[in-house]
Amino acid sequence: MSRKDQLLRLLFALDRHFDDASISPAHMGRWDELKRQVVRMKEGLDLALTVLVSGAPENEEKVRRALEHVRYGLGEG
Numbered sequence: 001m002s003r004k005d006q007l008l009r010l011l012f013a014l015d016r017h018f019d020d021a022s023i024s025p026a027h028m029g030r031w032d033e034l035k036r037q038v039v040r041m042k043e044g045l046d047l048a049l050t051v052l053v054s055g056a057p058e059n060e061e062k063v064r065r066a067l068e069h070v071r072y073g074l075g076e077g
Contacts, residue, residue, distance in 0.1 A: 007042065011035060037073040044069025 001009075017023070018031045048066035 004042075007038075011038070037075070040069045041073025044073065 014031060014035070018028050044066045047062055047069065051062045051066065
């Protein structure tokens, strides 16, 4: 199983855990925020990898967007 598949399975399992009625709304909100940051970082890294593999100079905008996603996930954006 790839690391991407492992990450997606973990996110799905945690979604199911936090859907439980016994979990407080505050904890659910924290999970949603963390999940949003993890997903943005993953998308940014996927985009950055795509740009690096293609190596085309017209991809400067894609690189900028990828870095924004990663910085957001790190809490810097």
